Amino acid sequence: MNETLNNIEVAMFYLMIIAYLLSTVMYWLTLVSKKVWLEHLATGITILGLAGNTVALIVRTIIAQRPPLSNGYEFILTFCWGIVAVYLFAEFRYKIKALGSFVMPLPFLLLTFIIMKMGPEERVASAIPPALKSQWLTFHVITAMLAYGAFAISFGLGVMYLLKSRSDDENGKSNAKGWISRFPASQILDELAYKIIGFAFPLLTLCIITGAIWANYAWGTYWSWDPKETWSLITWIIYAAYLHVRLMYGWKGKKAAWMEVFGFLAVLFTFFGVNYLLPGLHSYA
Amino acid sequence: MNDQSEGVMEKVWNIFSSMKTGVFLLGVVAVVSGIGTLIPQEALDPKGAQSVSAIWKTLGFTHLYATIWFRLVLGLLCVNLIVCSVQRFSGIYRKTFKPNPPQSSKAIPQKIQAKISGPESELRAAVMKVLTGKGYRLTTSEQEGRWSFIAQKRRWGNWGSLLTHLAFVVLILGALVGSMIGFKGYFMAGVGDTLPIKQIEVSKGNVNENFSMKINSAEDRKLANGERDNWYTDMSIIESGKEVARQTLSVNHPFTYQGVTFYQANFAQGGKFTVDLKGQKIPVVLQDQGGNYFQVPGTDLYLFLSAMKADPKAPVVLYQVYQGNSPIKMGQMSLGQADNIDNTFTLTFDGMAGYTGLQVKKDPGVNVVWLGCALLMLGLILSFYWRPHTLSGIIETKKESSLLLGAVRGRLAVGTQEEFNQAVTDVEGLITAGSAGS
């Protein structure tokens, strides 16, 4: 039975990676061609990829008899799920198809990272130490998934803003030609990115808090300044600064867009850089 | 001179009430925290911190987060947040609870504005109906030739950022309290041991409590599939010889007694022995791998358990005896076997015994920290998921019979405009419907 489940999981993994690659390509094609069916196809393939992603996570839960939130491989699958789910929500809610061109490469690259960097022994559903058996860990990872997913979307919007605003005149009127002209107005991109960060910031805060509660149950210390914790705090401060400079200097537009890009780079560093570049304690993730 | 000091006070106040200072201080916290992840810190990596050159150590770079400088920055941030909140309080209070209807058409927000014509009484009725229907609460003002209102929805959202800021101060204070009073320690004990809390190995603070801990059992429990379930310790608290509390704890399930919390942190195998010293039988629990020792009373003989095979059915132990610093005997025993040692005592191996490692902590600040976290979440939810909307409008009958309506733009101009347009359309709908009917 486990054999079958394992095979399903592997199949779903490849379904996901192919779907995310194809949808990226489709979204790119919709930038140059106005065919409506292409847009529908891109969305359809994205939904298929998300379905595969969901099944992979469910199967992993059945195999491991616990939430799939306990090693780097499982975190990346969850991270991808968060990005694509928040993306699809944004696409349906705000009807910005071009956004897919800038967001969908992210889950594809994350999965490619698994193939290139993680051996089979890092991917198996292994036993977890008692410290990881906690309800709080589940909350911790779910909030991280949604917050990080949303930050990925604000990254995509930031990139779109930077492309679009290059052809704005002083009055904010766009003179863009070609594919960029079909992006929404830069003010809409800017405000949507802010709105999405406003959605994600409380979740990131909750993620850090639930992590602290869990650490306190497990080790009796809610904050130990380990590099992963510290970098999540730095990410949190970057986004807090973003919210403040928006009000203080009216940093909207370009400067805000750059902060959306940098903020997400900090997210990625917290996720990967800390494990691969810094010596650290947070050895579970 | 008084004037001068007032001038200085004012300058200091201005610096501390400024958001620029706040963002700057937050930036400093971020940069310093980042540096701390690049240099080995004593608390996390004592060996690495040793190898850092002396000058950096003296400057505090190997214990950055505990330096007075870092705490000073956090302290300044708190002062900043408090000053800023004091300054903003009355404004937010007035905005939320004492909203002022506009006194003239100039006071209507201009960026989002619309004008609706119609008979005065109908306009009034329509705008009140539409806005209350949408969940706004209206404050109206009526004067000679002028009717105006201000309408608010989700007004508690105004308090979001203030609450967030104060919550952060509460959080920092809680952390500070915890780091100044309270203690943190660790002990390992075998089944049957009783240990006064004053004797644990303390890494921070002082222990003032007077009870003892007795380990009733310690177990490394496995699941049916061979994976580890958890480590369990059944322990009692003994106060003046009496058991006053008893509980089983495991990883992630700590046990708290009088503000002191015990966390399952470690587990080791150990062996139970009996030392027979000229008829006096002393039970001894030793930890595997020489984790502890037993000094035979009245001698300079020390007993260690250097290795064991933890097979529950047929355990085997390897013990070692030292006289002072020199090893004098080493032997292997299986269950129930006895050895005579140095003609001084006999040692019997009675079986395996769990050896449990518990982290002990008293942190009176931790509940303050959780309170801060709860307020922080509440503040953020109000800020971002409960955004207020404010509309205002005026009818000046002296000029013409029309309603001038405007919306405060807030953080989301596009969204506010949409909400505003909807309200305008609804009011216009009522007016034309009313006019068509009459």
Ligand code: HEM
């Ligand atoms: C600990 C870090 C801080 C956090 C988490 C935080 C959080 C927030 C949040 C969530 C908002 C609302 C932003 C929005 O609606 O877009 C806000 C606004 C604001 N913050 Fe902070 N803040 C922090 C530090 C500071 C500091 C140090 C100051 C300096 C005095 C400050 C001054 C302000 C001001 C003046 C506003 C504007 C409120 C308004 O215009 O409605 N904040 N803050």
